[in-house]
Amino acid sequence: MTDNRREDAVTLDDCWNRIGVWSTEKASCPELQRFVHCRNCERYSAAGRKMLERPVPGTYRREWTRRFTDTRGTDRDASRSVLLFRLGDEWLAMDSLFVNEITPMRTIHSLPHKTSTVIKGLVNIRGELKICISIGAILQLDKARESYVTDHEILERMIFIEKEGQSFVFPVSEVHGIFHYTDGSLQTLPATVAKSRQTYTSGILCWNERHVGVLDHELLFYALSRSLQ
């Protein structure tokens, strides 16, 4: 590949190395007054495009031909994404479309005369007070299990979710990150399940040999707005 590149090299005036920001002496290009940095200059981007005008080596075309023959195309079909997080010893997933921000743990200011177990208080997110809720209380997850994972405070995060103007914050034990999946890999729930946690689940995903429940965002936001009344 390298040899090919040498042969087909196009002649370029690398002014960014001569008089631009990458020059060894003082940058003297008058255009820098206007563009500040060479990467903002059209000469630089035009040179980049010119690099692509080179003839294509056969190996490149062959490699891409092979790649497109492949029907699996898993990365392409994985069009849906969820945020994976852990509550106690339970891994859950939430449609990443509704996740606005993940922040470190913040102080939860408790509300007086609070009767609901779902509402924990108020949290300051970028100067705005958001309602902090306990997702475990809604899903009726109990932490007392034999295989309980010990929590590390350093992993604890807060997830700020928002949908149609409604926003909530809830603390979690750990956030893994975004997970991409295909529509087909979302497994349906067994019909006999009646427990509260499962009714808030729209499906089950396989991740790292674990079964992760994907939260039904519509039902969750509905339940959360109900709990405020």
Add this chain to the structure above:
Amino acid sequence: MLMLLFQLGTSRYAIPVVEVVEVTPYVELETIPLAPVCVCGLFNYRGQHVPVIDLCRLINDTPCRNSFTSRIILVNYPLADGSRRVLGLLAERVTETVDIDPEHFTSTGLNMEGTPCPGQAARCETGLVQHITTTELLPEAIQSQLFPAEAG
């Protein structure tokens, strides 16, 4: 309206991105014997056979250059019965998209029926850009050869 820009010879053309399925490198194509010259081959696109039209050949009568910026634009080609087929368009300098207000497209004063250019052009930073429509892209003779079952 976001448009995908490409070049045929020295002129710039644009196609609305809503019609584009994917842009792929200029891969190796299976030649089809006795096919019209502008049909440069069959693309095995993820198990689907997609005919690829060399737009340079169709419009300028010269084949596309074999460079990194020559790419295949896969478009949804509408058929007479309302269904859609994927069609590959080989063009040069497929490197950027540009947002052009549809109102900026004005008539060029020429009405060439049966050609891919509907006679609409707009001026953008890099110069004049001509609008191409996939519906009028192919001459009827080629269209009836390409998708005979659907067209008939």
